[in-house]
C-alpha cells in the first residue's frame with residue numbers, strides 16, 4: 223500500500239486498512255460509549271494491555287481508531303492519536319511527556335495559543351526557552367542538562383518564517399532530544415516528518431485536514447524515528463508495550479484518557495471525509511497563494527509580502543528543500559499611509575475572520591486580534607507589524623480573488 227500515491231492511499235484507506243462491515247467505504251460512526259465482553263478475561267486483557275480492543279470511548283473507539291490509522295499510514299508512522307482540537311493534542315502531549323524541572327526549547331514564532339500555553343506550562347515548573355528556530359545554532363546554544371524537548375512549527379504564522387527543520391532534527395537526534403513539530407501549515411502531502419527526523423508531529427485537524435471550516439480536531443503522530451528507551455519520563459507502567467509504542471501509549475493514557483479531550487466519533491468521520499481531498503485542495507491553495515503573492519508584491523500600495531514561495535523570502539531555499547509547495551498562509555504589510563482597516567472593510571469576497579486552512583480565502587489584522595494579548599514588545603520580536611494583514615488562501619478561482627483585492631486596494 224505504501225507505494226501508491228498520496229490521494230490514492232487516502233481515498234482507499236478506510237476500505238483497506240480499517241475494513242468496515244458490509245462493504246461500506248466509510249467506517250461506521252461509533253455511537254456506543256461502552257463495549258461488551260462476553261468473557262471477563264478478554265476485558266481484563268484489554269485493560270492490562272495484553273490485547274487490543276476498546277473499553278470506553280474516551281480512550282478509544284472504532285471511529286477514532288480508523289482516523290488514527292489513516293493518519294499514521296500517510297506519514298508512514300508507528301502510531302497516531304486524535305483529540306477534540308489541535309490545542310488539546312498539543313497540551314495533552316506536552317503535559318503527558320514533561321515534568322516539573324524539565325526544560326523545553328520552543329520557537330519564538332509560535333502560533334498565538336501555543337505561545338500562551340508555553341506560559342502555562344512554565345507556571346507548572348517546566349522551564350521554557352524561546353529561540354529563533356530559523357537558525358540551528360540558536361537551538362544548540364539553548365540546550366542544557368534538563369532539556370527534554372525541542373518544539374517548533376514548520377512555517378510560522380503570520381510572518382511565515384521557516385524553521386531550520388533538518389539541521390535541528392539532526393541536532394535533536396545526536397543529543398537524544400524529543401523533537402516535536404507542529405505541521406499544521408504543511409500537512410502530509412507537502413511535507414514528510416521523518417525526512418527531517420521529527421519524533422512527533424502534532425497539529426490541528428480543524429485546518430487543512432478537515433478543510434471545510436465545519437469540524438474541530440487535533441492529532442499526534444509518532445514518525446517512528448525517536449528511540450523511546452532514551453526518554454527519562456516514560457512511566458514503568460507503559461514499558462510493557464513495544465518500545466516504539468511507549469510515547470504514544472503514555473500520551474494516550476496520561477493525555478487522552480486522564481485529561482479527556484476526546485474527538486467525537488462524528489467529528490472523526492467528518493475529518494476523514496475532508497482528508498480525501500486534502501492533496502487536491504492544497505494544490506489549488508498553493509497555486510492561488512503563489513499567484514496572489516506575485517500580484518501583491520508588484521502592487522504600489524503594498525509595502526511587503528511574506529510568502530515562502532517568493533524568491534525575496536529569507537528562507538525561500540529552506541522552504542524549497544523541505545516542502546513540495548509553499549502553503550496557504552500569505553501576509554502583507556500595507557504602505558504606512560494606507561489604513562489596513564479601510565482595506566479590510568472594502569473586501570467583498572474575502573472573508574474577515576480568524577481561522578485558516580479553509581476552502582474560502584480569509585483575512586485578518588493580526589496585531590489587533592490574535593496577537594493583541596502578546597503586547598507590542600513580543601509582537602516586535604515575532605516580526606508582527608501593526609499594519610500587517612494575514613490571508614489564509616482558499617480554493618476559489620484566482621481571478622475572483624485578484625478582482626476583490628484590486629478593488630479594495632483602490633479604495634485605500
Ligand SMILES: *Cc1c(COP(=O)(O)O)cnc(C)c1O
Pocket residue numbers: 307308309310333336375379404406407425426427428429438439440578
Ligand atoms: C490552529 C492551530 C493550532 C490549534 O488548532 P485548533 O484545532 O484550532 O485547536 C495549533 N497549531 C497551529 C499552527 C495552528 O494554526
